[in-house]
Amino acid sequence: MRVRVVNMAGVDLNVYRFDYDLTFAALLMNGDGTIYHRFGTRDHSSATSRLTMEAFVDLLRETLEDHALYEKAPSPPAPLPRRTIEGIPPMTRKLQKKKIDCFHCHMVNDAERDLEREEGRYSREKVLGMWPLPDQVGFTVDPGKPSRVSGVVPGSAASKAGLEAGDRIDRMGTDRVRSEADLQWVLDNAPGDGARIPVEYERAGAPGRTSLILEKGWKTAGAAAFSWRSSMWGLRPRPGFGGRQLGKEELKKLGLEENAFAVKVGYIVDWGEESYTGKNARKAGIQNGDVIRSVAGKDRFASELEFQSWFRFTRKAGEKVPIEVLRDGKRVRVELPVLD
Amino acid sequence: MRKLQGIVIVAVLWALPSLAAEDRPFDPGTLEGGLWRTDLEAARSDARAARKPLLVVFR
Numbered sequence A: 001m002r003v004r005v006v007n008m009a010g011v012d013l014n015v016y017r018f019d020y021d022l023t024f025a026a027l028l029m030n031g032d033g034t035i036y037h038r039f040g041t042r043d044h045s046s047a048t049s050r051l052t053m054e055a056f057v058d059l060l061r062e063t064l065e066d067h068a069l070y071e072k073a074p075s076p077p078a079p080l081p082r083r084t085i086e087g088i089p090p091m092t093r094k095l096q097k098k099k100i101d102c103f104h105c106h107m108v109n110d111a112e113r114d115l116e117r118e119e120g121r122y123s124r125e126k127v128l129g130m131w132p133l134p135d136q137v138g139f140t141v142d143p144g145k146p147s148r149v150s151g152v153v154p155g156s157a158a159s160k161a162g163l164e165a166g167d168r169i170d171r172m173g174t175d176r177v178r179s180e181a182d183l184q185w186v187l188d189n190a191p192g193d194g195a196r197i198p199v200e201y202e203r204a205g206a207p208g209r210t211s212l213i214l215e216k217g218w219k220t221a222g223a224a225a226f227s228w229r230s231s232m233w234g235l236r237p238r239p240g241f242g243g244r245q246l247g248k249e250e251l252k253k254l255g256l257e258e259n260a261f262a263v264k265v266g267y268i269v270d271w272g273e274e275s276y277t278g279k280n281a282r283k284a285g286i287q288n289g290d291v292i293r294s295v296a297g298k299d300r301f302a303s304e305l306e307f308q309s310w311f312r313f314t315r316k317a318g319e320k321v322p323i324e325v326l327r328d329g330k331r332v333r334v335e336l337p338v339l340d
Numbered sequence B: 001m002r003k004l005q006g007i008v009i010v011a012v013l014w015a016l017p018s019l020a021a022e023d024r025p026f027d028p029g030t031l032e033g034g035l036w037r038t039d040l041e042a043a044r045s046d047a048r049a050a051r052k053p054l055l056v057v058f059r
Helices: A051-071 A090-096 A108-117 A126-127 A180-188 A230-234 A249-252 A272-284 A304-314 B002-011 B040-050
Strands: A002-005 A026-031 A033-037 A139-142 A145-152 A168-172 A195-203 A206-214 A242-245 A263-268 A292-293 A320-329 A332-338 B054-058
Touching: A033 A180, A051 A145, A090 A108, A108 A145, A108 A230, A126 A304, A145 A180, A168 A180, A180 A332, A230 A304, A242 A304, A242 B040, A263 A272, A272 A332, A292 A304, B040 B054
Parallel strands: A002 B054
Antiparallel strands: A026 A033, A026 B054, A139 A145, A145 A168, A168 A195, A195 A206, A242 A263, A263 A292, A292 A320, A320 A332
C-alpha cells in the first residue's frame, strides 16, 4: 500500500518519525505502527548523492521479506499520545494569529526548536547532533548498497571496533538496518555524551559482532554539516542579512583569489518577526551590495549557507562581531552587535 | 532532483497489489493521482486490515 504525504498537518509525529529537514523521505512500516525501515539521507554537498534507485528498489524488496517475518509474530509498539505540529505550543499560538495551509516537514523542527527555547532546553550541541551520518562515527556506506561499508577512517570509533570496507552491517543496536537512514535512526537515538552500540555484520560470508564505543561529544557535527537544513534558517542568533557567493569572474574583477569567501549582500531582513535583525544590521552599517569578506576574523567558508549556519552556532547574543566588507572598491569594517 | 523523482516512480511500480487508487490517473510529471493514496491514516488502517506493508513517502 502506498501513500504520499505533501503536508505535515495532522501527521502524528510520535508514529511518523524521520529527519524532518529532508525534502524526500520514505517510511516502510506495518499498519500497527512498527517502522521497518527508513529511506532518505543527505549531506551538505548534495540532496541526492547518498540516494540511488538501486538501493531503494532493494529496500522495497527486502521490506517485503521483513514484513512476512514480522507478521508471524507481530509486536506492535506501545501507543503514544498523538502529537502533531499544530499541537506544539509555539505553533499552536502562531495558528491563533494566522492560518497556515501547508506545513512543510522542516517546520516540525522549527516548532520544536522554538519550544526548546521557551522551556530553556535549547542546546546547540544537541541540534548539531541531529540524525548523525555514519561518517560521524568513522565509516561511510555505498549509496548503491547502503548496508555495505565502503570506507573506514583510521583511528575512528568504527576503526577501533574493527569494521572494514566490504562489511555488510546487519544490525546496529537492536535494529535491523538496510539503509543509511536506518543507521542514522540508531545513531540519532544514541546519547551524545557517550554510547556503546552493538553491531552485527557479515564479512566474506561469516557473521561478526563488535561494538562502537562512542566518546562524549561524538554526535556533534560542525556548522557546515548542518548548513543544508531548512530548519537552520529558524535558529538564532542571526546576522540579519545574506546574499550570494560571488562567481569566478566577479572574484577576478575584484582582484580576489578563485576560492575567496566573498558574499554580496542581496538582502537585509525587513520582513516579519525577524525584521529587528535587519534593522540591527543596517544600524551597524551593513548595506545592500556590500561584499562580505570576513566575519569575526574568519574568511574561509565553503558557501554562504555555511556562513549562515556558522553564525547561528557560534555567535552569542551580546557580543560584537567585526565584519570586513568591500564597498566601492574600499575595505570597510563594521561591528555587528549580536541579538538573540 | 531527477534521481529523486525516479525513486518515487519506482516506488509506484512496487510489486504490491493495489488495494485502492485515486480516481484520477497517475501523472508522472507531478506525481499526483494514480496509485498513491493521500489519506495517511486511512491507508495505514487499510494496510493493517489487509496485513500488507505500507510505504509512506513524504515529498
